[in-house]
Amino acid sequence: MQRFNNPAPAEWAALQQRPAQAEAADVEQRVRAIFDEVRRRGDAALREYARLFDGAELTDLLVTEAELDAAAAQVPAALQAAIRQARQNIERFHAAQRETELRLDTMPGVTCWRRAVPVQRVGLYIPGGSAPLFSTLLMLGVPARLAGCPDIVLCTPPAKDGSVNPVILFTAAELGIRRIVKAGGAQAVAALTGGTESVPAVDKIFGPGNRYVTAAKQLAAQRGVAIDMPAGPSEVLVIADDSANPAFVAADLLSQAEHGPDSQVVLLSDSAALLDKVSAEVAGQLAELPRREVAAQALRESRAILLRDAAEMLRFSNEYAPEHLILAVADAEALAEQVSNAGSVFLGHLTPEAAGDYASGTNHTLPTNGYARSYSGVSLDSFVKKITFQRITPEGLRQLGPVVETMAEAEGLRAHARAVTVRLSVINND
Ligand SMILES: NC(=O)c1ccc[n+]([C@@H]2O[C@H](COP(=O)([O-])OP(=O)(O)OC[C@H]3O[C@@H](n4cnc5c(N)ncnc54)[C@H](O)[C@@H]3O)[C@@H](O)[C@H]2O)c1
Numbered sequence: 120m121q122r123f124n125n126p127a128p129a130e131w132a133a134l135q136q137r138p139a140q141a142e143a144a145d146v147e148q149r150v151r152a153i154f155d156e157v158r159r160r161g162d163a164a165l166r167e168y169a170r171l172f173d174g175a176e177l178t179d180l181l182v183t184e185a186e187l188d189a190a191a192a193q194v195p196a197a198l199q200a201a202i203r204q205a206r207q208n209i210e211r212f213h214a215a216q217r218e219t220e221l222r223l224d225t226m227p228g229v230t231c232w233r234r235a236v237p238v239q240r241v242g243l244y245i246p247g248g249s250a251p252l253f254s255t256l257l258m259l260g261v262p263a264r265l266a267g268c269p270d271i272v273l274c275t276p277p278a279k280d281g282s283v284n285p286v287i288l289f290t291a292a293e294l295g296i297r298r299i300v301k302a303g304g305a306q307a308v309a310a311l312t313g314g315t316e317s318v319p320a321v322d323k324i325f326g327p328g329n330r331y332v333t334a335a336k337q338l339a340a341q342r343g344v345a346i347d348m349p350a351g352p353s354e355v356l357v358i359a360d361d362s363a364n365p366a367f368v369a370a371d372l373l374s375q376a377e378h379g380p381d382s383q384v385v386l387l388s389d390s391a392a393l394l395d396k397v398s399a400e401v402a403g404q405l406a407e408l409p410r411r412e413v414a415a416q417a418l419r420e421s422r423a424i425l426l427r428d429a430a431e432m433l434r435f436s437n438e439y440a441p442e443h444l445i446l447a448v449a450d451a452e453a454l455a456e457q458v459s460n461a462g463s464v465f466l467g468h469l470t471p472e473a474a475g476d477y478a479s480g481t482n483h484t485l486p487t488n489g490y491a492r493s494y495s496g497v498s499l500d501s502f503v504k505k506i507t508f509q510r511i512t513p514e515g516l517r518q519l520g521p522v523v524e525t526m527a528e529a530e531g532l533r534a535h536a537r538a539v540t541v542r543l544s545v546i547n548n549d
């Protein structure tokens with residue numbers, strides 16, 4: 120990790136840059152080309168990209184019923200039980216997000232209500248480039264099911280032998296999701312956007328992914344398909360004081376660094392001694408990781424920064440707007456009160472971010488790259504539209520009508536005013 124000691128606030132913006140930003144224009148250009156190919160050649164383009172990027176020769180793009188049914192036998196019982204426990208916790212937290220229908224009279228005879236209606240056809244992207252993230256399927260499939268989305272299409276990259284990871288298939292079967300497309304990257308998002316022979320176009324695309332997937336989702340949004348949010352390469356920012364355990368902090372930093380070479384981890388502390396101890400721990404723990412090369416690449420673009428006090432650390436973090444924020448400090452609750460920008464926050468020394476990645480119940484599909492300034496992570500709300508309804512009685516129209524007529528006339532919109540006037544003249548003559 121790069122070390123910085125008490126950088127002046129004028130230098131912070133440079134320290135808050137994400138590594139992926141430098142190549143953004145190049146990625147966007149590639150993604151546009153992939154969209155054009157998928158629109159032009161449909162399934163044939165998906166097969167070609169599977170060959171090029173995933174090394175897979177595919178005849179059938181869709182997972183067959185036999186493949187789905189065979190998956191459970193390949194998943195150890197302990198993993199099946201862990202997935203079921205995680206699902207239960209995620210279900211509990213997301214089911215509690217249901218709102219009761221809001222219904223009220225704004226004036227006598229003027230009734231307004233709002234109802235949550237599921238997005239009808241959703242596309243779920245499950246990353247699989249360097250690790251098959253079946254946990255992401257829980258994070259998207261559980262709220263999609265709870266919201267009642269009737270049509271769910273899942274896309275995930277195939278392995279070299281053309282199969283889809285059995286744990287992803289097992290999790291999909293548990294959730295009752297049976298339309299699974301063997302496609303990853305920007306081509307999967309392009310297929311969900313415009314449709315192909317095998318893949319229906321969807322109303323909204325969900326899910327995290329690498330820089331290609333994230334750029335593709337942004338292009339999908341420009342072409343009229345909704346997306347959950349930009350959820351790209353993983354990030355964590357840890358604020359640690361003298362009370363923190365360096366081994367815990369190092370493990371948390373490495374847990375996000377191991378996601379991919381463009382992940383970014385940031386450590387802030389007001390203790391130079393703690394920064395030294397964490398650096399030593401990171402080096403020691405890194406050497407033992409199976410994915411040490413990936414994590415080491417991410418660490419090259421990551422930062423350990425000494426700042427003056429808790430207030431400075433929090434200001435830096437709120438400006439950075441991390442996907443995950445860990446408060447490894449003595450009074451985490453007090454600091455948490457002042458968080459204004461973050462995807463998800465983990466308090467205290469015994470709350471590893473990995474708990475939220477898998478099983479505590481919160482959603483791990485979260486905004487990255489500073490989008491936590493304005494976006495929330497995925498929740499039950501992401502899968503519904505809130506439609507408003509209203510009904511007005513004769514008494515209501517007599518009260519409300521003149522208000523509307525006056526305002527419409529003032530905007531110079533005579534037809535609007537008349538839509539009220541014609542009704543008032545009928546009910547007043549009855
Ligand atoms: N923000 C979040 O909520 C969140 C959650 C989970 C994972 N993640 C992130 O998701 C990412 C998963 O990335 P991944 O790569 O393992 O899997 P992925 O499924 O996102 O991407 C794999 C696909 O990328 C495409 N690809 C690879 N190289 C390419 C190239 N040169 N040109 C065009 N396309 C190319 C291929 O089609 C391949 O199938 C990681 O960065 C991880 O940090 C983020």
Ligand SMILES: N[C@H](CO)Cc1c[nH]c[nH+]1
Nearest residue numbers: 252254255353354476483
């Ligand atoms: N940390 C990732 C979100 O950035 C989610 C994840 C999935 N599996 C492990 N971690």
Ligand SMILES: [Zn+2]
Nearest residue numbers: 353374375476
């Ligand atoms: Zn993770």
